[in-house]
Amino acid sequence: MDIPEDNLSEEHPKAEQGIDPLALLDALPEDMDTAVSRALDAMDMRYIIHGANIDLLLQAGLKMEVVEASKPCYVPHAPDWCEGLLNLRGELLPIIALQQLLSDRAGTVEKRFAYLLVIRPADSAAVAITLQRLPEKIQFTEVSRTTLPNRIPAGISVAVPAAYRHLDRVLLEFDHIALLDSLRGGPSTQPRQA
Secondary structure, three states: OOOOHHHHOOOOOOOOOOOOHHHHHHHOOHHHHHHHHHHHHHHOEEEEEEEOOEEEEEOOOOOEEEEEOOOOEOOOOOOOOEEEEEEEOOEEEEEEOHHHHHOOOOOOOOOOOOEEEEEOOOOOOOEEEEEOOOOEEEEHHHOEEEOOOOOOOOOOHHHOOOEEEEOOEEEEEEOHHHHHHHHHOOOOOOOOOO
16 A cells, blocks of 8 residues: 555644643643542541450551441350351351450450441451441541550450550550451451452
8 A cells, every 4th residue: 555655744633732731631621620539538537446445447448348247157165256147148257356356354345336447458358346426537647657645455456556646545556357357367268269
């Protein structure tokens, strides 16, 4: 196939170089600009769960959902931290009794809970954690790192690598994978491969 010579010499418009990316953001329509701002704000959002007068700061980027608590399936001879099993859409999940882990007084813990926080980490099995109230959302940029308190309950001490101050509260960073490993006796919370 022959291409005429006059087509070869035709100049094509060149892309403009040296454009400031921030100027491009300013040129976006208002609704797109708002969506970008919301997405950036969402990356700084973290959740707090509360129990036994202790605030636990969940890790960023967790895949999770909150469900209303129903009567758990009883598990005979289960450890104190296991409240039973949750049947969530046909999937059986162990229920971790958060109040039991946060209390140093065995047997005196309030057993009522209104919600279950289902955590689905990418690299371990899903679990449910008892909650007495809904998680609270905060802006992580508003917290400052502080020293760990002296008395962290023994049940979760292995799962608290850091502490932060937010207004007049101390938030304990909650590493749920470390907690699951310690409850199980080692890193064996991986789902079984068929």
